[in-house]
Amino acid sequence: xxxxLFIVFAVLCVAGALNLLLQRHPINSALSLIVVMxxxxxxxxxxxxxxxxxxxxIVYSGAIMVLFTFVIMLLNAGREERTHGSKLAYIAGxxxxxxxxxxxxxxxxxxxxxxxxARLGQYLVTTSxxxxxxxxxxxxxFEVTSVLILIAILGAVALARKEH
Amino acid sequence: xxxxxxxxxxxxxxxxxxxAAFLIKRNIITVFMSIELMLNAVNLTFVAFSRQWSQVSGxxxxxxxxxxxxxxxxxxxxxxxxLAIIIAVFRARNTLNVDQVDLxxx
Numbered sequence: 384x385x386x387x388l389f390i391v392f393a394v395l396c397v398a399g400a401l402n403l404l405l406q407r408h409p410i411n412s413a414l415s416l417i418v419v420m421x422x423x424x425x426x427x428x429x430x431x432x433x434x435x436x437x438x439x440x441i442v443y444s445g446a447i448m449v450l451f452t453f454v455i456m457l458l459n460a461g462r463e464e465r466t467h468g469s470k471l472a473y474i475a476g477x478x479x480x481x482x483x484x485x486x487x488x489x490x491x492x493x494x495x496x497x498x499x500x501a502r503l504g505q506y507l508v509t510t511s512x513x514x515x516x517x518x519x520x521x522x523x524x525f526e527v528t529s530v531l532i533l534i535a536i537l538g539a540v541a542l543a544r545k546e547h
Numbered sequence: 548x549x550x551x552x553x554x555x556x557x558x559x560x561x562x563x564x565x566x567a568a569f570l571i572k573r574n575i576i577t578v579f580m581s582i583e584l585m586l587n588a589v590n591l592t593f594v595a596f597s598r599q600w601s602q603v604s605g606x607x608x609x610x611x612x613x614x615x616x617x618x619x620x621x622x623x624x625x626x627x628x629x630l631a632i633i634i635a636v637f638r639a640r641n642t643l644n645v646d647q648v649d650l651x652x653x
Contacts, residue, residue: 396561400561400565404568404572412580413576416580416583423590426554427551427591429599432594432612435594435615435619435624438616439590439619442622442623443583447622447637450627451579454630454633457634458634460574460643463574472570472571476567477570480570483559483562484562484563488556488560491559492552494552495552500550500551501548501549501554501598502548506602508597508607508609510568512607513609514570518617521613531624532623534626535623535625535628538627538631539631542632542635543630543631
């Protein structure tokens with residue numbers, strides 16, 4: 384059951400990511416990124432991270448992607464023109480990314496037994512477990528992130544404002 | 548039962564697709580979206596390793612998930628500022644193509 388769910392949502396993830404890569408129109412890319420993020424939420428649930436699954440749906444596929452689609456519509460972004468990108472990106476970038484993927488896959492698969500395997504329903508991290516650490520041991524970083532968000536809001540308003 | 552390694556391989560695949568999209572895409576918004584894809588791939592790695600650490604140590608370890616929480620917060624802030632910058636660039640240049648936005652000054 385766990386393996387079937389994993390395979391279904393992993394395939395959905397990879398298909399959405401490939402669709403992001405292949406589509407020419409930014410709104411199609413944005414919608415396929417929503418598919419990727421929602422399937423990742425299911426994978427988090429399979430790994431026993433229930434708070435993160437909810438936060439992934441609310442923050443990523445909710446708030447951030449709404450912001451993206453809103454900006455795409457606001458700027459009326461059309462299909463991207465085909466231009467020649469940097470040659471270095473094609474010569475060094477793709478073999479580099481493929482080599483990175485091959486190396487990581489080789490390491491992970493060859494050491495598969497030492498990573499162990501996840502059984503559904505074990506080691507479920509509840510919201511109270513997470514918040515106990517977050518509000519007791521990491522209270523200062525948590526408060527600092529609220530300052531960060533405040534600064535980000537001010538920065539976004541200042542940057543996007545029309546100049547007089 | 549699913550080996551943790553499968554989750555790690557999946558996140559490696561997602562990260563590589565993100566790198567490739569970052570390199571070929573010419574639209575600045577799509578480039579930004581591929582950065583978000585890479586962030587999500589790394590988040591999956593954090594959650595998978597957090598789970599693995601729980602299994603190795605025998606009791607619940609949540610530090611990996613705390614990392615993911617902070618990455619999400621920073622990504623939300625980054626998306627807001629980044630999209631505001633994209634709007635400002637579009638106002639100044641009237642284009643979203645990264646090849647035409649390669650000078651710092653206007």
